[in-house]
Amino acid sequence: MYKSFDIDNGVVEMNHGGGGRAMRKLIDELFIYYLNNEWLAQGNDGAVVPSHRGNLVITTDAHVVSPLFFPGGDIGSLAVYGTVNDLAVMGAIPYYLAAGFIIEEGFPLAQLARIVESMAHAANRAQIKLVAGDTKIVERGKGDGLFITTTGCGFVAEGIHLSGDQARPGDVVLLSGAIGAHGLAILTQRDPSIFTAPIYSDSAPLNDLTSAMLMSGAELRLMRDPTRGGLAATLNEIAQQSHVGIFLNEESIPIPPEVNAACELLGIDPLNIANEGKLVAICAPNDAEKLLSIMRQHPLGQQAMIIGKVVTDENYFVRMQTLFGGQRMVDWLFGEQLPRIC
Amino acid sequence: MKYVDEFRNGRIARQIAQIIASETQTGRYYRLMEFCGGHTHTLSRYGIADLLPANIRMIHGPGCPVCVLPIGWINLAIDLSLKKNVILCTYADTLRIPAAWSLSLSRIKAQGADIRVIYSVDNALEIARANPNCEVVFFAIGFETTTPPTAVAILQAAASNLNNFSVLCCHVLTPPAIQHILDAPDIRIDGVIGPGHVSTVIGLQAYEFCATQYQQPVVITGFEPLDIMQAILMLIRQINGQRAIVENEYTRAVTRAGNQKASELIKRVFEIRENFEWRGLGVLPNSAWQIRPSFAQYDAEQRFNLKYQPGVDHKGCECGAILRGLKHPRDCKLFARGCVPENPLGACMVSSEGACAAHYLYGRYRDV
Numbered sequence: 001m002y003k004s005f006d007i008d009n010g011v012v013e014m015n016h017g018g019g020g021r022a023m024r025k026l027i028d029e030l031f032i033y034y035l036n037n038e039w040l041a042q043g044n045d046g047a048v049v050p051s052h053r054g055n056l057v058i059t060t061d062a063h064v065v066s067p068l069f070f071p072g073g074d075i076g077s078l079a080v081y082g083t084v085n086d087l088a089v090m091g092a093i094p095y096y097l098a099a100g101f102i103i104e105e106g107f108p109l110a111q112l113a114r115i116v117e118s119m120a121h122a123a124n125r126a127q128i129k130l131v132a133g134d135t136k137i138v139e140r141g142k143g144d145g146l147f148i149t150t151t152g153c154g155f156v157a158e159g160i161h162l163s164g165d166q167a168r169p170g171d172v173v174l175l176s177g178a179i180g181a182h183g184l185a186i187l188t189q190r191d192p193s194i195f196t197a198p199i200y201s202d203s204a205p206l207n208d209l210t211s212a213m214l215m216s217g218a219e220l221r222l223m224r225d226p227t228r229g230g231l232a233a234t235l236n237e238i239a240q241q242s243h244v245g246i247f248l249n250e251e252s253i254p255i256p257p258e259v260n261a262a263c264e265l266l267g268i269d270p271l272n273i274a275n276e277g278k279l280v281a282i283c284a285p286n287d288a289e290k291l292l293s294i295m296r297q298h299p300l301g302q303q304a305m306i307i308g309k310v311v312t313d314e315n316y317f318v319r320m321q322t323l324f325g326g327q328r329m330v331d332w333l334f335g336e337q338l339p340r341i342c
Numbered sequence: 343m344k345y346v347d348e349f350r351n352g353r354i355a356r357q358i359a360q361i362i363a364s365e366t367q368t369g370r371y372y373r374l375m376e377f378c379g380g381h382t383h384t385l386s387r388y389g390i391a392d393l394l395p396a397n398i399r400m401i402h403g404p405g406c407p408v409c410v411l412p413i414g415w416i417n418l419a420i421d422l423s424l425k426k427n428v429i430l431c432t433y434a435d436t437l438r439i440p441a442a443w444s445l446s447l448s449r450i451k452a453q454g455a456d457i458r459v460i461y462s463v464d465n466a467l468e469i470a471r472a473n474p475n476c477e478v479v480f481f482a483i484g485f486e487t488t489t490p491p492t493a494v495a496i497l498q499a500a501a502s503n504l505n506n507f508s509v510l511c512c513h514v515l516t517p518p519a520i521q522h523i524l525d526a527p528d529i530r531i532d533g534v535i536g537p538g539h540v541s542t543v544i545g546l547q548a549y550e551f552c553a554t555q556y557q558q559p560v561v562i563t564g565f566e567p568l569d570i571m572q573a574i575l576m577l578i579r580q581i582n583g584q585r586a587i588v589e590n591e592y593t594r595a596v597t598r599a600g601n602q603k604a605s606e607l608i609k610r611v612f613e614i615r616e617n618f619e620w621r622g623l624g625v626l627p628n629s630a631w632q633i634r635p636s637f638a639q640y641d642a643e644q645r646f647n648l649k650y651q652p653g654v655d656h657k658g659c660e661c662g663a664i665l666r667g668l669k670h671p672r673d674c675k676l677f678a679r680g681c682v683p684e685n686p687l688g689a690c691m692v693s694s695e696g697a698c699a700a701h702y703l704y705g706r707y708r709d710v
Contacts, residue, residue: 191461260343317707324567325352325359326389328704334683334694 005029012107017137030113034120039131047131049096052155057092060151068145070186072201075148076118081203081276083152084126088207089223089279091162091214092154098132099150104143126205164241166221171310172288174281176295177303179231180259183273188262199258204277209300216294218287225279232271232330234280235318245313248320252305272333349566358571359393365578372398374577375667378537379406379695380565386704388567401667402697404519405537407484408435409689409696412621413653415512416441419481423455430457431466432481435693440686442653463495470507479642480509486543489513490604493611496640510642511633516540517548518629524556529667533577536562538592545600546588553586563591611637619652621689622665659688664697671698672709
C-alpha cells in the first residue's frame with residue numbers, strides 16, 4: 001500500500017499540503033489508514049454526526065509539546081487525552097474529536113505515522129471518534145516539527161452544572177492520584193543525561209472515572225484537571241472563581257518518590273508541574289467519603305486522596321499545612337515557565 | 343526520598359521547636375540574621391516561623407546574588423546583548439531583574455537580542471564553540487559557589503584557544519557583605535546563620551572574624567528545614583551562654599578549611615576588585631572578583647571597553663533597607679501592589695531567594 005509513499009524513509013514535503021494529489025495521498029494513506037471511521041471516510045468538508053441527550057459541551061486545545069515523544073506517551077496521545085479530559089471534567093461524555101495538524105516541511109513520515117497511530121489508540125481507549133481533520137504544511141524553520149490542535153464535543157446530562165465558581169466553604173477537595181509524573185516525563189527528556197531512570201508519563205483519559213463519579217450521586221461542585229501550572233494553579237483558579245480560600249494538607253498529597261527526587265534536582269515544586277490524567281474534585285462535605293471510595297475503586301483513582309477543604313478567605317488564598325509543621329501559601333507558578341509541556 | 347526526607351521530618355521539627363521554646367529566655371529578644379537567600383527560601387517554604395517562639399525574629403540578609411546585583415551591571419549586560427554578533431549567556435534569574443528605562447534582559451530578548459538561558463557555564467562554552475563567528479559573553483553572577491565553575495570555564499577557553507568567549511564578571515564575596523552588616527550602626531543582630539553552599543568553598547575559617555572582632559555567634563548550616571531549626575537552637579545556646587564562636591551544623595558538607603582546590607582555581611583566574619557596588623549596601627571595598635590581567639582577553643569589560651555607571655533604583659523601592667534587615671517586605675509600599683513576581687520593580691522580588699519574593703509566594707497571607 002505504501003509503495004508510492006515512502007513512509008519509512010520519506011519526509012513531509014510542501015506539496016503534501018498543496019491541495020493536489022500528494023495531499024490526498026497523505027490523508028488517505030496515513031491519516032485515514034489509522035483513524036478511519038464512517039465520517040472521515042465520507043471525505044466531506046464537515047462531519048454530520050448524531051446528537052445525544054443533554055447539553056453540548058465544546059472545548060479546544062493546542063498541543064506544542066517538545067519533545068514530541070517522551071516515556072509513556074507522545075504528542076498524539078496527549079492531543080487526544082488533553083481534550084477528552086477537558087470534556088470529562090465538565091461532566092460530559094466525550095463523543096467527537098476534530099484535529100488540525102501543522103507540520104513542518106521535512107518532518108519524517110515515519111514519525112508522523114507513529115503519532116497518528118498513537119492518536120488512534122488513544123481515541124479508541126477514550127471511546128471518542130475523530131470525525132474531522134485538517135493538515136497544513138509550513139516551510140522548514142517556520143514550525144517546530146509538528147503542532148496538533150484538537151477540538152472535542154461531548155454532551156452533559158441535564159441537571160449537571162459543574163463549574164469553577166461552585167466551591168463553597170466547608171466543601172472537600174479530592175485529588176484522583178499522584179501528581180507530577182507527566183510533566184516530569186517530558187521535562188527530564190530535555191537533558192536525559194542527568195536522569196538515568198526515566199520517569200513515565202501517566203497521561204490517561206479520565207472520562208470513565210468521571211462517569212463513575214457522576215453516577216455515585218455525590219454532590220459534586222466541580223472537577224478540573226490540573227494541567228499547566230499544576231495543582232497549585234488549578235486550586236488558585238478555583239479559589240478566585242468561587243471567591244473562597246482553600247486549605248491543603250501536604251501530608252495527604254500523593255507525590256511519587258521519583259517525582260520528588262527529580263523536582264529536588266531541578267529546583268521545582270511538584271505542585272507546579274503539569275499533569276494529564278489527574279483530576280481535582282470538590283464536593284459537599286457529607287459526600288466526600290463516598291466519592292473517595294468510588295474513585296478508589298477505579299483503576300485511575302486508586303491513589304485518590306482527600307487533600308484539603310474549602311474555607312472562607314476574602315483574599316482567595318490557597319494555603320497549606322506543610323509536612324514540616326508550619327504553614328505556607330501555595331501560589332501560582334512564577335519564575336521560569338516550564339516551556340511546552342503540553 | 344533518602345537523605346532528603348530525614349531532614350524534613352515534622353516530628354523531629356516539633357521536638358527541636360519544643361527545646362528552642364524551653365531554652366529561649368522570656369523577656370529577651372533574639373534577632374537572628376540568615377545571610378543566605380537559600381535559607382530565606384527554606385524558612386518561608388516550610389513555614390518555620392510557625393514553629394518558633396514570638397521572641398525569635400528572623401532577619402533576612404543580603405545573600406541572594408540576584409538581589410544584590412545593582413542596576414548598573416544589568417544595564418551593561420543589556421548594552422552588550424544589543425551589540426551586533428553578541429550572544430549573551432546567562433542564568434535564568436537575571437532575565438527579570440529590572441534595569442533602566444523599564445528594561446530587563448527578558449524584554450530585550452523578546453525584542454530580538456540573542457540571549458540564551460543556560461544551566462551551567464559549560465553550556466556557554468558549547469555555544470561559543472558552535473558559533474565561531476559570534477562573540478559569546480557569559481554574564482557571571484553569584485557568590486563563592488558559582489565562582490569556581492566560571493574560573494574553570496576561563497581556563498578551559500584559554501587551554502583550547504577559544505577566542506570568541508568572554509565573561510562579564512559580577513562574582514561577589516560573602517565575608518565583606520557580612521562585615522558591612524555587622525559594622526552598620528543601625529542594624530542590630532544577635533546571631534548569624536551562615537551560608538551553606540558558600541561555606542563548602544570558603545570554609546568555617548572565613549567567618550572567624552565575626553566571633554573574634556564582633557563577638558557575634560555564627561552557625562553555618564544546610565538548606566533543609568531541620569538544618570535551620572538546629573542552627574537556630576545552636577545560636578540560642580550561644581547567645582544564652584554569652585559565647586561567640588563559629589559553629590558548624592552542616593558537617594556533612596562544610597569543613598574548616600573549605601574546598602582548597604576551588605579556592606585555588608578562583609585565585610588563579612580572579613583577583614580582588616578594589617570597589618564593587620552592591621544593591622542596598624552601596625559600594626563595598628574588596629568585595630568582588632575581577633578577571634586577572636593575564637586573562638584579559640576573556641574579560642568582557644576589557645574586550646568591549648565597558649565602563650560601569652551606577653543606575654537608579656525605582657523610587658519607593660525598599661530593597662536597600664530590606665537587604666540590610668532594617669525593613670520587612672510588608673513595610674514596602676510597592677510590595678504586592680506594583681511589585682509582584684510577574685513584574686518585579688525591585689530585585690528582592692525577582693529570585694525566589696529574595697526576601698520579597700519568598701514572602702510574596704509563601705507568607706503574604708500573614709500580612710492580612
